Amino acid sequence: MSLVCGISNESPEHPVVSPVSGCIFERRLIEKYITENGTDPINHQELTVDQLIDIKTNVVTKPKAPTATSIPAILKQLQDEWDAIMLHSFTQRQQLQTARQELSHALYQHDAACRVIGRLTKEVTAAREALATLKPQTGISATATTIPQPAMAMEAANVPNQPIEQAGMTTEIIQQLQNKATVLTQERKKRGRSIPEELMSQDYIRNFKTFASHPGLHSAGVPGILSLDIHAADTSKILTGGNDKNATVFNKDTEQVIAILKGHSKKVTRVIYHPEVDVVITASPDTTIRIWNVSTSQTVQMLRVHDAPVTGLSLHPTGDYVLSTSTDQHWAFSDIRTGRLLTKVADQASLGISLTTAQFHPDGLIFGTGTSDSQIKIWDLKEQSNVANFPGHTGPITAISFSENGYYLATAAEDCCVRLWDLRKLKNFKTLPLEEGYEIKDLCFDQSGTYLAVAGTDVRVYLCKQWQELKVFNDHTAMATGVRFGRHAQYIASSSMDRTLKLYGLN
Template identity: 60%
Template sequence: MSFHCAISNDIPEDPVVSPHSGSIFEKRLILKFLEENGVDPISGKEMSADELIEIKTASIIKPKPPSATSIPSLLKSFQDEWDAVVLHSFNLRQQLQTTRQELSFALYHHDAACRVIARLTKELTAAREALATLKPKAPTTAITNSEETNNDNDGVLSESVIENISSKASVLTAERKKRFRSIPEDLIKPEKIKEFKTTSSQTCLHSVSKPGIVSLDICPTDSNKIATGGNDHTATIFDKKSERIITVLKGHNKKVNSIIYHPNKENVITASIDSQIRVWDIEDSKTQQIIQAHESPITSISLHATGCYLLSTSNDEQWAFSDIDTGKVLIKVGDQTTNHSLTAAQFHPDGLIFGTGTSESLIKIWDLKERSNVANFPGHSGPISAISFSENGYYLATSADDSVIKLWDLRKLKNFKTIPLEEGYQVKDLCFDHTGNYLAVAGSDVRVYISKQWENIKSFTDHIGLATGVRFGHNANFICSVSMDRSLKVYSS
């Protein structure tokens, strides 16, 4: 094969250099030549393909086509290239403007979010401080005669009592913060509650001669044990599991309109419109203590978180704080600003404050240690029929004769939700479950609302009379209610 290498200023494709002659060859041709001859085609010296040196060059720019050799063609090419450059520049500017607008919008939203977070943080801090301190307003209370209430402290709580309730509040606050970080795994889901139906109905707990069950409570440590108070002047302890009456407590001479199952002892506390509060020993079916805190019908009682003290309200326009172990009334306070009876009462879960409802549509929040009215919640019409604090410590649910349920935020001291009911609907009892996730309502029927959304997820219409009490079982695995139809009903899946 003959090899011809022409010297030219053009750089061939895939150029390589011979180290012997320094000449540039096209790699394809020189490799074929070396395969046949094995020498440098210029110098004639022996050379192998491995000795060739590759040259790195820029990509070859193709020449203009023959159509671009005339001046008009060149001008058209230049015009087309210029249009392409201008159009590309316009697209880049358009994209830049869009990006700037998006960035400006994002920065605006970020700034607005930061402002909202800062404001909410400030309000939350202020609300927590207000709830923690609850500084009393101007004195509006009067302490009753200590002789009438068996009070040895002249209307002032002793240091030991204050220390007891304060230490208990500190423990409960810390426990609640841990407990409410997550919902218990075994808490009944809303979907399950929607499937609840009546699984038990008892009509033999109280006398037929004076029908009607007006109060209800469940043992906190054994939810099979249920306590009821009736128009027949008696209280009954019922075992749900075995469906038998454990005992009947007789001693009141008028209806038992409030009943509490003690969480730590085999005791039940009852209150009646006969103006008596009785502490019962369940095993012996006997009265351990009779607390004479009021001279008028008692409307409501609430047990303090320590399990040692009892709050009571009455038509005598006063509330009393008593020791259930000794039967002594430690303090008794009346509000002299207006003349009204106290219709409902309940301790806050921590026990440092409590709420009372009045016959003049007002809910009052009291500081126990200072014995002072620290906040008022107006808005209902008609006497307050029921109040219930949520175990989360922030919410208070109230009802009156106006067929609405109002929910109050104790951090901001204002009504944040009003649940309207049907016209003429009567509410007789309200109860949060222990987790604060559900609110039960007893009245014209029995209803369950889910917290936060405050939607009615289930209604029970099995009672033929007015429902007067409702309570949740452990982790809401069942619900029970009592009624003027003399029945105790249990709802579960």
């Protein structure tokens, strides 16, 4: 043991050198580290206590200054320490504020970049849609043969007050309609003999409750879902039209949005989901009707057959033609596969009266229209003539619906009631009165004709024939705008101005 100035070089506080890294350590600390780890703390190579090299130094004791031993001196030292801490804290706060400002600036730059990207994406989409309307379209189904939209009709669509060329109801088209009606009439008579076993009973309908509510299908900035339809074959797919100018295809089972269809320049007030192919049809006050391919979210046909807002839309049972009505006082019959206008007719007996809604009879040979002067008009499609009128409502007609049994027609107007008409006797055989101030926006029979749903101030379900109220749903916080039954009435869907799609059932 060597001694320097009476102090042992092997004391715990004596410095030592590690031969492995060449660094100096306090003996007490390095010995503790070696005991725990067995390595040098700098390069982590193996090291033992015996390998440490002592450093021979004179130990100098520095006594405190006499001025530091008094209470005032100690208080001054504490004050100096406090001042140093406060200055350091102030510096840290300044650095934090600078970092926040830089982060805020970066976030604003990111938001601006996202807005630019969104605008450019919208412009690209609009350009693609414009290009799609200028070139021959691909078919809406793999087996369909399409014909380019006639150039004259497209030019006429862009010229004010220019009549659109009508292709006419050819003998082949009329024969196709007649053949389809014959088949549908026979099938309906067979179905009418018995109620489907899978159909929900009235007791189950009474126990329906809201099992899902989806508020995120359309923009919150322009709230409101205005129209609704369900795919006839795959009832998990639901189509909605919104106040935000978009239509949305939604899968209720996966709770995922399948497609958002953007293209209309005004709100989407009418929607139809094609029952056979993955195609939807939408109408808007922008005077256009669009046929969309859901898988690509692109417009495959755009019909400009009206000069004013489109108010009614109905798909013919063949799946090839669409009926539309407008405030231009005409109804139009168009081919959705080719984009051609076949015929456009105005009611000569009601000139100046707007049409408000339209619906095909299940057989497809007749259809009904509603007018702004409270009239229900029945038309013969082949003859293009008005064959019957149903007066009785007051106020514009808001909704009409034919029952699948082919005999009943339900209608509603701004008079707080639903009227039921017998097409065989051409008379109103039942009126369902509702509360004063009750508004009705949509009517719908289920596919079997057993139930009737009403959407408006609330959502109601009636049992047909007895016309008994089965259930009332009050979950919407605003006006209900659409209602549809799922297959065999397994569930009911409704849309509303409160921006939600609600589903009712036993789930």
